[in-house]
Amino acid sequence: MKELKLMKGNEALAEAAIRAGCDAYFGYPITPQSEVLEYLSREANARTGMVVLQAESEIASINMVYGAAGTGKKIMTSSSSPGMSLMQEGISYIACAELPCLLVNVNRGGPGLGTIQPGQGDYFQSVKGGGHGDYKLIVLAPATVQEMSDFVKEGFELAFKYRNPVLILTDGALGQMMEKVELFPQQERKFEELDWAITGKPESRPKNAITSLHLKAEKMEEINIHLQKKYREIEKNEIRYEAIDCDDADYIITAYGLVARICTKAAQLARKKGIKVGVLRPISLFPFPYDVINKYADKVTSILDVEMNAGQMVEDVRLAVNGKVPVEFYGRMGGVVPDPEEILKVLEEKLVGVAV
Amino acid sequence: MNERALIDDEHYEHTLRAEHTEIIDRENIVYEKPGTLIDIDMHYCPGCGHGVVHRLIAEVIDEMEIQSEVIGVAPVGCSVLAYNYLNIDMSEAAHGRASAAATGIKRVMPEKYVFSYQGDGDLAAIGTGETIHTCNRGENILFLFINNGIYGMTGGQMAPTTLEGMKSTTSPFGRDVATMGAPLKITELIAQLPGTYYVTRQSVHTANNVRKAKKAIRKGFEYQKLNKGTCFIEIVSNCPSNWKMTPIESNHWLNDNMLPFYPLGDIKVPKNGGK
Ligand SMILES: Cc1ncc(C[n+]2csc(CCOP(=O)(O)OP(=O)(O)O)c2C)c(N)n1
Ligand code: SF4
Ligand SMILES: [Mg+2]
Numbered sequence: 001m002k003e004l005k006l007m008k009g010n011e012a013l014a015e016a017a018i019r020a021g022c023d024a025y026f027g028y029p030i031t032p033q034s035e036v037l038e039y040l041s042r043e044a045n046a047r048t049g050m051v052v053l054q055a056e057s058e059i060a061s062i063n064m065v066y067g068a069a070g071t072g073k074k075i076m077t078s079s080s081s082p083g084m085s086l087m088q089e090g091i092s093y094i095a096c097a098e099l100p101c102l103l104v105n106v107n108r109g110g111p112g113l114g115t116i117q118p119g120q121g122d123y124f125q126s127v128k129g130g131g132h133g134d135y136k137l138i139v140l141a142p143a144t145v146q147e148m149s150d151f152v153k154e155g156f157e158l159a160f161k162y163r164n165p166v167l168i169l170t171d172g173a174l175g176q177m178m179e180k181v182e183l184f185p186q187q188e189r190k191f192e193e194l195d196w197a198i199t200g201k202p203e204s205r206p207k208n209a210i211t212s213l214h215l216k217a218e219k220m221e222e223i224n225i226h227l228q229k230k231y232r233e234i235e236k237n238e239i240r241y242e243a244i245d246c247d248d249a250d251y252i253i254t255a256y257g258l259v260a261r262i263c264t265k266a267a268q269l270a271r272k273k274g275i276k277v278g279v280l281r282p283i284s285l286f287p288f289p290y291d292v293i294n295k296y297a298d299k300v301t302s303i304l305d306v307e308m309n310a311g312q313m314v315e316d317v318r319l320a321v322n323g324k325v326p327v328e329f330y331g332r333m334g335g336v337v338p339d340p341e342e343i344l345k346v347l348e349e350k351l352v353g354v355a356v
Numbered sequence: 357m358n359e360r361a362l363i364d365d366e367h368y369e370h371t372l373r374a375e376h377t378e379i380i381d382r383e384n385i386v387y388e389k390p391g392t393l394i395d396i397d398m399h400y401c402p403g404c405g406h407g408v409v410h411r412l413i414a415e416v417i418d419e420m421e422i423q424s425e426v427i428g429v430a431p432v433g434c435s436v437l438a439y440n441y442l443n444i445d446m447s448e449a450a451h452g453r454a455s456a457a458a459t460g461i462k463r464v465m466p467e468k469y470v471f472s473y474q475g476d477g478d479l480a481a482i483g484t485g486e487t488i489h490t491c492n493r494g495e496n497i498l499f500l501f502i503n504n505g506i507y508g509m510t511g512g513q514m515a516p517t518t519l520e521g522m523k524s525t526t527s528p529f530g531r532d533v534a535t536m537g538a539p540l541k542i543t544e545l546i547a548q549l550p551g552t553y554y555v556t557r558q559s560v561h562t563a564n565n566v567r568k569a570k571k572a573i574r575k576g577f578e579y580q581k582l583n584k585g586t587c588f589i590e591i592v593s594n595c596p597s598n599w600k601m602t603p604i605e606s607n608h609w610l611n612d613n614m615l616p617f618y619p620l621g622d623i624k625v626p627k628n629g630g631k
Contacts, residue, residue: 026460064459
C-alpha cells in the first residue's frame with residue numbers, strides 16, 4: 001500500500017533518513033535546513049534508535065561524521081552554504097579516506113552570510129571539490145520533494161557501493177516547500193562488519209586504520225591514482241539525467257534542481273507559441289552527463305543554461321557542447337528565483353531571435 | 357618534589373648498559389614489548405615522551421585484555437602515525453578534531469573503549485571548541501593530552517601552553533604574555549565542567565612518574581565502562597628536538613620549569629572512588 005504524505009522537502013529528507021536505516025546524524029542549525037535536525041531530534045531515536053546529535057559547529061559535525069563513518073555505519077549530516085564552507089576540510093579527509101556517508105547542502109544565496117533565500121551558488125564547491133586536493137563527491141540534485149526523499153536511500157546505496165561521500169545538493173525553496181511524497185518503507189537498521197572499518201580489532205583480522213596521510217609522494221600518488229580510477233568508474237556507471245521533450249526540440253534549456261521545473265514550465269509556454277523547446281536536467285552533477293548533452297547539441301540550434309547563480313554549471317554544459325552550438329546563459333543571484341515568463345523572454349531574445 | 361636523582365645521567369647510562377648484557381633466560385624476563393605495541397621503529401625523536409605514553413597505552417590494553425574493544429583517534433601532530441605503532445583499530449583525524457571524531461565513533465559504538473590522543477596545539481588551540489564541548493557533553497571517552505608546550509610536528513612554533521618567556525620559532529624572544537597571552541591551563545578549565553568524571557595531570561619524565569601515569573591511564577579506561585563521563589589525562593611531556601636539548605636536559609627542564617606551572621596530580625576524582 002502506498003504511503004502518501006504532504007511534506008516539506010527538508011522533512012521528507014529527514015523522514016527518508018530514518019527509513020533508510022541511517023545510524024547517526026550530526027548537524028548544526030542553519031536556515032533554510034534546520035528542519036532536518038529538528039525533525040530528526042523529534043522522531044528518529046524513538047523509532048529506530050538512530051543517534052541524533054546537535055554538534056557545536058559544522059566543523060565538529062563533519063568530523064563526527066568522519067569518525068562515525070569509519071565504523072562502516074550509515075552516517076549523515078546536513079547544512080546550508082556557510083556551514084558547508086566550514087565543512088570542506090573534513091569532506092576532503094572523508095573523500096581521501098574513502099568513507100561512505102551522506103551530506104546534504106540546502107543551498108542558500110551567497111556569498112558571505114548572504115540570504116536565507118534559495119540559491120545555486122555552491123555548484124562549483126560541490127562538484128569541483130570545494131576542499132583541498134583532487135577529490136570528487138557523488139552529487140545528486142533533486143527537483144521535487146519526492147526526490148528529496150528518494151535520493152537519501154539512493155545516496156546511501158551509492159556511498160557504500162563506491163566508498164565515497166555522496167552529496168545531495170538542493171536549495172532553500174525545495175527544502176521549504178510542501179509537496180506530495182510517496183514514502184518508501186522502513187528499512188531495518190542492520191550492522192554489517194566491513195573489512196576496512198574500525199570496529200575494534202578482533203584476533204581474526206589485522207588492525208584497521210582510517211587515514212588520509214601518506215607522507216611519501218609516490219604512495220600519495222598511488223592513492224590519487226586509485227581515487228581517480230574510482231571516479232572514472234562512477235562516471236561510467238552513475239550518470240543520471242532527465243530529458244523532457246528534447247527529442248524533437250530546436251532549442252534546449254539546461255538547468256538542475258528546482259530551476260529545471262521552472263524551465264519546464266517556460267518550455268511549455270514556448271511550445272504554445274510554436275517554439276520547440278526541451279529541458280535537459282542533469283540529476284547527477286558529478287558524474288555530469290557530458291555525452292548526453294553533446295549528442296543533443298547535434299540536433300538543436302542553440303542551448304540556454306539557466307541557474308540561480310552567476311553561471312557555474314554552464315561551464316560544464318559548454319565543455320559538453322564543445323563549441324558545436326552557441327550556449328547562452330541566464331542567471332538570477334542572491335536568492336532570487338526566476339519565473340517561467342522571464343525565462344521564455346530570455347529564450348526568445350537570446351536564442352530564437354538570433355536564429356530568425 | 358625533587359626527582360632529579362631519578363633522571364640523572366648515571367641512571368640513564370646504567371639503563372643503556374643493561375640492554376647490552378647477554379640474553380637472559382626467558383622465564384626471568386621482567387620487561388618486554390607489550391603485545392599491543394607493534395615491533396617496528398618509531399619516528400619519534402630519541403627521548404620523546406610520545407613513545408613512552410604509547411607504550412603505557414599498550415601495556416594497559418594488554419593487562420585489561422581489551423585489544424578487540426578499543427578504538428583510538430590520533431589527529432595531526434607528531435603522534436599522527438600512532439596507528440602504525442598500536443595494534444588496535446585507529447583513526448587519524450584533522451588537526452584539532454580528534455574529540456569530534458571520537459564522539460562520532462563512541463556514539464555509534466558505545467560498547468567500545470574510545471580514546472583520543474592529542475597534542476597541546478591540537479587540543480588547546482585549534483581544537484579548543486571541540487575539547488570543551490566534548491567534555492561538556494560528558495562523552496564517555498578518554499582524552500590523552502600530551503602537553504609538550506610546543507608545536508612539535510611543525511618545527512617548534514609557540515603553542516597555547518608555551519610557558520611565559522619560553523622561546524619558540526614564533527616567540528623567538530620568549531613568550532610575551534602582554535601580546536601573546538598567558539599559557540593556557542586547559543586541564544584546570546575543563547575540570548570545571550560537570551561532564552568530566554576524572555581529570556588528572558601526570559608526566560613520564562621519571563620511572564616513578566611513568567608508573568603513576570600508567571595507573572591513571574588504566575583508571576581512565578576502567579572508568580569508561582561506568583558511563584559516567586569524560587576522563588581526561590594530561591601528560592606533561594618534552595620535546596627535546598624543538599626545545600633544543602638532549603633528552604636528559606629536557607627532562608630536567610620539564611621538571612624545573614613545566615611542573616611548577618603545570619603541577620602534577622589529580623584535579624578531579626570520582627566522588628565514590630569510581631565504583
Ligand atoms: C588545519 C591545519 N592547520 C595547521 C596544520 C599544521 N599542523 C600540523 S601539526 C600542528 C601542531 C602540532 O602541535 P601539537 O598538537 O602540540 O602536537 P605535537 O606535534 O607537539 O605533539 C600544526 C600547526 C594542519 N595540519 N592542519
Ligand atoms: S619533534 Fe618533539 S614531540 Fe615530535 S617526536 Fe620529536 S621530540 Fe617528540
Ligand atoms: Mg605539542
